[in-house]
Amino acid sequence: MMHPILSGDVYDAIIVGSGAGGGMAAYSLTRAGAKCLMLEAGEWYDTAKDSKWLQWGYDASHRGASKTPFGPGGFEAVAGGYDVAGEPYTCATGTDWKWFRSRMLGGRTNAWGRISLRNGPYDFKPYSRDGKGFDWPITYEELAPYYDKTEELIGVFGSAERLENLPDGKFQPPPTPRCYELLIQKACKDLKIPCIPSRLAVLTRPLNNRPACHYVSQCNRGCRMGSNFSSPDVLLYPALLTGNFEIRCGAMAREVLTGPDGRATGVSYIDKQSGEEVEVRGKVVVLAASACETARLLLNSRSPRFPNGVANSSGLVGRYLMDTVMSDVTGWIPSMMNLPAHDEDGVGGMHLFMPWWNYQEQLQGKLPFSRGYHVEISGGRRGMPVPGLMTGSEVLLGGGYGRDLKQRSRGLYGSLVGFHGRGEMIPNAQSYCEIDKSTVDKWGIPVLKFHFQWSDQEIQMARHMQETFQQIVATMGGKVIESYGADQQWGISPGGTGFHEVGGARMGNDPKTSVLNSYCQAWDCKNLFVTDGAPFVSLSDKNPTLTILALAWRTSDYIAAQVRTHRV
Amino acid sequence: MQGMEEPEIAQSRTLRFQRRAMLKMMAALPIAGLVPLSTLAEAVARNSPDASVLPDGTAWKLRVLTPHEWATVGVLTDWILPADEVSGSATDAGVPEFIDDWLDFQRGDLLVAIREGLVWLDVECQGNFGDSFVDCSSTQQQQMLDRIAWPKKAAPQDAKAVAFFNQFRDLTLSGFYTSEMGIRDLPYVGNEPQAEWRGCPPDVLAKLEI
Numbered sequence: 001m002m003h004p005i006l007s008g009d010v011y012d013a014i015i016v017g018s019g020a021g022g023g024m025a026a027y028s029l030t031r032a033g034a035k036c037l038m039l040e041a042g043e044w045y046d047t048a049k050d051s052k053w054l055q056w057g058y059d060a061s062h063r064g065a066s067k068t069p070f071g072p073g074g075f076e077a078v079a080g081g082y083d084v085a086g087e088p089y090t091c092a093t094g095t096d097w098k099w100f101r102s103r104m105l106g107g108r109t110n111a112w113g114r115i116s117l118r119n120g121p122y123d124f125k126p127y128s129r130d131g132k133g134f135d136w137p138i139t140y141e142e143l144a145p146y147y148d149k150t151e152e153l154i155g156v157f158g159s160a161e162r163l164e165n166l167p168d169g170k171f172q173p174p175p176t177p178r179c180y181e182l183l184i185q186k187a188c189k190d191l192k193i194p195c196i197p198s199r200l201a202v203l204t205r206p207l208n209n210r211p212a213c214h215y216v217s218q219c220n221r222g223c224r225m226g227s228n229f230s231s232p233d234v235l236l237y238p239a240l241l242t243g244n245f246e247i248r249c250g251a252m253a254r255e256v257l258t259g260p261d262g263r264a265t266g267v268s269y270i271d272k273q274s275g276e277e278v279e280v281r282g283k284v285v286v287l288a289a290s291a292c293e294t295a296r297l298l299l300n301s302r303s304p305r306f307p308n309g310v311a312n313s314s315g316l317v318g319r320y321l322m323d324t325v326m327s328d329v330t331g332w333i334p335s336m337m338n339l340p341a342h343d344e345d346g347v348g349g350m351h352l353f354m355p356w357w358n359y360q361e362q363l364q365g366k367l368p369f370s371r372g373y374h375v376e377i378s379g380g381r382r383g384m385p386v387p388g389l390m391t392g393s394e395v396l397l398g399g400g401y402g403r404d405l406k407q408r409s410r411g412l413y414g415s416l417v418g419f420h421g422r423g424e425m426i427p428n429a430q431s432y433c434e435i436d437k438s439t440v441d442k443w444g445i446p447v448l449k450f451h452f453q454w455s456d457q458e459i460q461m462a463r464h465m466q467e468t469f470q471q472i473v474a475t476m477g478g479k480v481i482e483s484y485g486a487d488q489q490w491g492i493s494p495g496g497t498g499f500h501e502v503g504g505a506r507m508g509n510d511p512k513t514s515v516l517n518s519y520c521q522a523w524d525c526k527n528l529f530v531t532d533g534a535p536f537v538s539l540s541d542k543n544p545t546l547t548i549l550a551l552a553w554r555t556s557d558y559i560a561a562q563v564r565t566h567r568v
Numbered sequence: 569m570q571g572m573e574e575p576e577i578a579q580s581r582t583l584r585f586q587r588r589a590m591l592k593m594m595a596a597l598p599i600a601g602l603v604p605l606s607t608l609a610e611a612v613a614r615n616s617p618d619a620s621v622l623p624d625g626t627a628w629k630l631r632v633l634t635p636h637e638w639a640t641v642g643v644l645t646d647w648i649l650p651a652d653e654v655s656g657s658a659t660d661a662g663v664p665e666f667i668d669d670w671l672d673f674q675r676g677d678l679l680v681a682i683r684e685g686l687v688w689l690d691v692e693c694q695g696n697f698g699d700s701f702v703d704c705s706s707t708q709q710q711q712m713l714d715r716i717a718w719p720k721k722a723a724p725q726d727a728k729a730v731a732f733f734n735q736f737r738d739l740t741l742s743g744f745y746t747s748e749m750g751i752r753d754l755p756y757v758g759n760e761p762q763a764e765w766r767g768c769p770p771d772v773l774a775k776l777e778i
Contacts (some may be wrong), residue, residue: 054759056748062673063666176767182778204765214761228611335776342769345758372729384759385751387670390741395736399718401648410654413754448686 003269011037011246012561014267014282016297018042018255019107020545021531021552022288023231023239024150028556029286030244032390034563035499037280039251039269041289042079042103045110047222047230051077054216056384063387070100070111070499072248073393077110077222079103082496086442090449092340097450098496100291105249106232107290108499109545110222113349114200114229116156117374117542118147118550120165122359126426126538130362130370132457133426134320135538137509137518140167145355146550154229154549155207158199165372166355172204172496174351175215178344180336180380181352187475188354193468198353198376201229201546210234219348228348241527251278254445255301256285256310262527264310270443284527284559284568288552291534292321292433293422295504298515299435311522316515317457318433321452322539323424324498325373327491330482331473332396336380344381344414356541369460373423373541375469381414395481416481419472421465424541426457427503431495452495462490500544502533519558520551527568530556626631628665631672632679639702640686648712648740655753658744666743678735685732693730 012034015022022038029036054073057063066074071081080103088215089099102108121140126133144167152169158171174197177185188195202219203212210226210233219228226233239245251273257279259265287294295318299309309317333397356372390409397408436449466483473480484491508514511523518536531552534542562568630638645658645667658664673681689712690700696706706710716726716733745748768778 003691054761056751056759057746058748058751062669063742065673067673165718175765179768179772179776179778182768182773187777212763213765214763215765216759216761256603282742339775340769340771341755341757343757343760343762343771345760346765381754381756381758385746385754385756387742387746389745390739391738393732393738393741394719398720399734399737401713401717402650403652405737406652406654409745410754413756415744416661 004279007278007280008037008336009035010266010281010283011035012282012563013037013284013286014024014039014280015286015288016267017107017290017293017532018105018236018247019102019288019532020109020548021533022286023109023235023286023558024549024552025286025529025531025556026239026245027206027235028240028553029560030239032556032560033244034284034560035244036239037282038245038247039253039257040105040221040247040249040251041282042105042107042249044247044249045077045079045104045106045222045232047077047110047224047226047233048284051222051224053118053218053221055226057199057386075218076220077104087447088439088441089447090436090439092449092451095452097449097452099448099450099501100496100499101293102290103470105247106230107229108234109229111220112545113376113543114202114219114347115349115376115543116151116154116158116169116199116201116229116546118167118169119143119540119542119547122165123538123540123542125423126371126540128384132370134506134508134537136509137514143547143550145555146554150404150546150549150553152286153208154201154234155203155205155210156201157197157204159197161194161196161355163194163196163355164359168518169199169213171199172207174198175213175346177351178346178380178382179339180333180344180414181350181377183333183336183476184377184472187354187472189473192357193354193375193472194357195352195354198350200347200349202347202349203227210369213222213347215343215346217345217348228289252443252445253289253297254443256287256297256525257281258301258303258306258310258525260305262305262525264525270445284529284563286445286529286531286555286559287534288530288532289530291502291504291536292318292448292450294530294532294534295433296435296446297360298505300446306524310560311505311515311524311528313524314512314515316513318448318504319373319429320427320506320537321431321433321450321501322427322503322536323452323495324426324493324500324539324541324543325421325425325454325458325461326493326498327421327465327484328442328482329419329466329473329480329491331417331419331469331476331478332412332481333415333417333473333476333478335388335477336417337411339414342381345383350377367460367464369405369457371457371541373421373427373465375465376420376422377418378420379417388431392481396479417473417476417478419465419469421462422459422470422498422541422543423461423465425539426455427538428453428455433504436531450496454489454492454495459489459492459518462492465530466490500533502536502539502544505530506533506537507535508537520555521568529559587679628668631668632675633668633671633775636700636702637683638664638668640689640700643702643709644689644736645740645743647709648737649744655749658740661744661745661747661749663740663747666747667739670739670743681732681735682739685729685736688732
């Protein structure tokens, strides 16, 4: 075997991954004066240059669609997907896990939905509340200042609502609701379901030289103007401007290197272009490769001192993997037919949403599941038509062809609404990833094998989503055209398809039952930190990205303080 | 290496300046009517009566459909979406091109299902009328379609053909309503950058009684 290339100086910090968590670590540490090297497995991506902003589908190959959902090659700012050439993963029998890998600068933050919800006080102490799952080692109050700073840095719109377990943030003004959203809000009011302005990392006012949104609902294409949050626009470029930062793309991290004293000494990676193995040295190593890739790195970093992988004396690396519970319903609303044509694009996401409203009922034991979900909405005339816009038309129109079909399709346009539940999964011991010793990727790095299952808690939650959404459609005077019953497990999503996989290196107060301490510092390796979703102890119904950013900032402040006082 | 800029950083900084210039340009324009970045020439070409001629003047080069399948697809799509007072036909909008391209892109089960359906059509027409679908008379073609275009009325033995036609109809609708002609037909109004979000217009609010 060829000797790896030892490259360059000893950096103050090596950061693996350029997404939300890696980007925030870079932003914070470079401002603190640390010389940082970032390793990104994908290629350089620049929304200013590469975004397919304002392109019409008919001017693009395949109308701008990608071959697989959320795959590369289309308008969406995605490089990677569930299937990445040369990078397989395996699943245990009975496990249906779809593992999304992002392979681009900025990771998923280029195409994500920008939904930015703070975890509430209940979400940090779920076990204390209902005896299920596990508590975080920190409270909401400890993270609140970092939520404040994060929102002020990235720009999030929303409204102060003072709702239970839904902390209000530092908000820019929200955009007013779309027409169909007002109809949904009206029905929700009748059903006593709160329907309030959403909270998205999209600017409605200029911020830090980034202009406000221009309302073409193409956030998922990457914003050429930088009006929404992406790691490159908001974190990486400012970090580069400090002069303390270097990014290497096409760098597939293989393992964390440790010395005889058990401290991390750096990272070894494969230079994808040359195929050579390179070792880079750092005084601190920060992993933010996305939860499962981080777990994989830890597990593959084996040495005599760490036979089960670095930071894994608890045996918990890869364990308690979670993803968001999802289920959808589509409805047709007759009163939305033949409306005057108007621009309904708005921002690249819903302007209203429904936060969880049944905390008290659950406390009283009235529901067969213990945690909550929020509801995202879609429909109307928002966004340019894409292939599949009238799939299943025979369900509504009965079939047909000719002038009549054309007329009725035209009338139908804009009259559909979608409801999308996004709920909390309680961590279970059957959901985890481990190294598949019989399979390696194209660079010889052992791959992950996934075990995953929903429990009855999540199935019952999906049922509640289905029943609630169908009720809303009925209240709107509409007809449900897509829904799921018991035989389809109430339409519960396959694990991984929420793109919110977290866990695998959880935080805690006890090194026997956690991988990291309350500052996301590895118990077994004090100069090794994790700033992506792997440290999560629970996955609430609040999308993880804002918490990843806030936690990463807090961890980075801790790293800087520890280094300054020579404790790391 | 402090003080030295990597090429990508310098380039992205230039693009950021270009971005600011673009913003100034946008600010100067009226809110409606901003020309999208795709070229106007291509848009005009798409609307031309002979949409099988590409903007550069060349004819469509078949990707996966055979010439006979291409001809059948053309006839079928125009049955599904003919010209009316609002917009042209499916072939006017380039739907057969979309279908040929889409089937080539997706391949797999979809391509197999569509191919099998087209064969079924020809076999049935040959059996009933002595000609392939495209060579049958208008009345004969319509007879075939009436057998499979209405799922609730179709004979059980035609179930597979009904499923094929549902899929083919979906493809036709997809191709048409994502074409420029189809987008104007609906009409979809959007993809226009604006400085302010205008919300739900008063005339729509009134119609919805909100």
